[in-house]
Amino acid sequence: MTQADDRILETLADSDLTLSPRVLAANTDYSRHYISARLGELRDADLVDRVDEGLYVISDRGLAYLEGELSADELEKDE
Incomplete structure (x- = not known):
């Protein structure tokens, strides 16, 4: 997970909208x-x-990650 990944997930969660890469990039x-x-x-x-x-x-699953119910280490183990 990168800092950008966290920002992408936070932006999607905060907006509660369906977003494109262009809109995500702008934000x-x-x-x-x-x-x-x-x-x-x-x-x-x-x-x-x-x-x-x-x-x-x-x-x-993305929401669970943001809420701390799923750690980055757990995500890496799943890969």
């Missing part, structure tokens, strides 16, 4: 390309769900 100070790459990793870890082409929401 996190990371590039759209970098956000897209990180979203792929977050999706592989089941922390975000892709609801349509280029549109993402935070998953229940």
Whole structure:
């Protein structure tokens, strides 16, 4: 997990909206390309769900991570 991953998850959780990499980039100070790459990793870890082409929401697992119910170490073990 990176600092960007935390920012992406927090932005998705705080907005409670379906967001694109472009919107996430505008709200996190990371590039759209970098956000897209990180979203792929977050999706592989089941922390975000892709609801349509280029549109993402935070998953229940992502919320559990943000709430401290799931640690980064546990995520790495699942890989």
